[in-house]
Amino acid sequence: MNYFIEIELLSDGDIPVNFLWEKIYPQIHLALVEIRKDGKSNVGVSFPKYDAEKFQLGNVIRFFAKTRVELENLRLKNSCSRLLDYLRISTIEEVPLDVLGYCYFSRHRVKTKSSLTRLIRRKAKRENMSYEDALSFYSGKEKGTSRLPFVRIRSQSTNSSPYPLLIEKVEASGLHDGAFSTYGLSSSSSVPLF
Numbered sequence: 001m002n003y004f005i006e007i008e009l010l011s012d013g014d015i016p017v018n019f020l021w022e023k024i025y026p027q028i029h030l031a032l033v034e035i036r037k038d039g040k041s042n043v044g045v046s047f048p049k050y051d052a053e054k055f056q057l058g059n060v061i062r063f064f065a066k067t068r069v070e071l072e073n074l075r076l077k078n079s080c081s082r083l084l085d086y087l088r089i090s091t092i093e094e095v096p097l098d099v100l101g102y103c104y105f106s107r108h109r110v111k112t113k114s115s116l117t118r119l120i121r122r123k124a125k126r127e128n129m130s131y132e133d134a135l136s137f138y139s140g141k142e143k144g145t146s147r148l149p150f151v152r153i154r155s156q157s158t159n160s161s162p163y164p165l166l167i168e169k170v171e172a173s174g175l176h177d178g179a180f181s182t183y184g185l186s187s188s189s190s191v192p193l194f
Contacts, residue, residue, distance in 0.1 A: 001044065001064040001175065001192055004095055005071050007080070008088040009059040017059050018152075020086055025151045025165070025183075028061070031079040032182045035070070042070055045184030046105055046191045050149065050169050057149040057167060063184065064191045068092050099192040102175050106187035108148055108166040 009020040032041045043065045049058020065071045071092050080087055124134035150164040165183060178189035 001095055002066050003068050003071055003092055004062050004064050005074075005076065005092045006060060006062045006090040007076065008090075009061075010086050010088060011059060015086065017056075020059075020083070021057065021151045022153075024080060024083055024087070025153060027079045027083070028076075029153070029183055031074045031076065032180075032184055035073050036182055039182070040179030041182055041184065042066065042179065043074065043184060044105070044180040044186060044189055044191045046103070046193070047149075047167070047169070048193070050105075050167075052148065052169065055147055055149055057151070062191075064095070095192055096194050099194045101193045102172040102190040103193055104168075104170045104172055104187055104190050105185050106168050106170065107181065107183060107185045108168040110166065 007024070009017055009024065011017040011020055028045075032043060035041060035043065043063050046062045046064065047057045048060050048062060050056070051058065063071060063074065063076075076089055077084070080089070120131065120134045120137075123129070123137060124131045127134070148166045148168050150166045152162045153165045154162045167185065170187075172190035174190070175192065176188060176190045178186060180186045180189055
């Protein structure tokens with residue numbers, strides 16, 4: 001990751017940061033969808049003011065790419081044109097050489113009761129065990145909850161009801177190259193911290 005661009009959400013007393021995230025993240029997602037290849041993107045995101053203890057993403061999102069052109073292709077000012085009064089978009093800059101470290105920002109999915117039932121059936125089939133044995137393996141693992149920061153998203157393609165896009169931050173041992181989802185997230189590709 002050689003270049004970055006940053007968006008700062010400018011909230012005030014009337015408009016909270018969470019409301020702005022709900023408006024801007026779908027636009028970011030659509031911009032990343034437009035530049036993807038084979039369902040993946042070469043642009044990753046980070047949240048420099050991420051605070052898991054306070055359950056907050058903060059008010060800044062950074063986009064990282066290997067080339068300046070990849071960030072220019074995002075066309076963030078066009079994608080977020082209706083929200084420009086509430087945003088500050090930086091210019092494209094080089095990633096500093098003295099970064100603090102690297103991390104993964106990935107999507108976290110909470111196991112629901114239906115997915116738990118599916119996991120039990122899957123374990124029984126894959127490990128050639130009875131349903132009861134697989135059920136006992138997962139006993140006590142009921143529908144989960146999460147205290148991770150999130151953005152409430154509504155799918156543009158399926159027009160589904162809003163769902164929380166839970167975002168988890170995990171430290172990485174170094175820079176790991178790879179692809180990112182159309183949310184800019186990855187559990188195997190890291191981004192720099194600074």
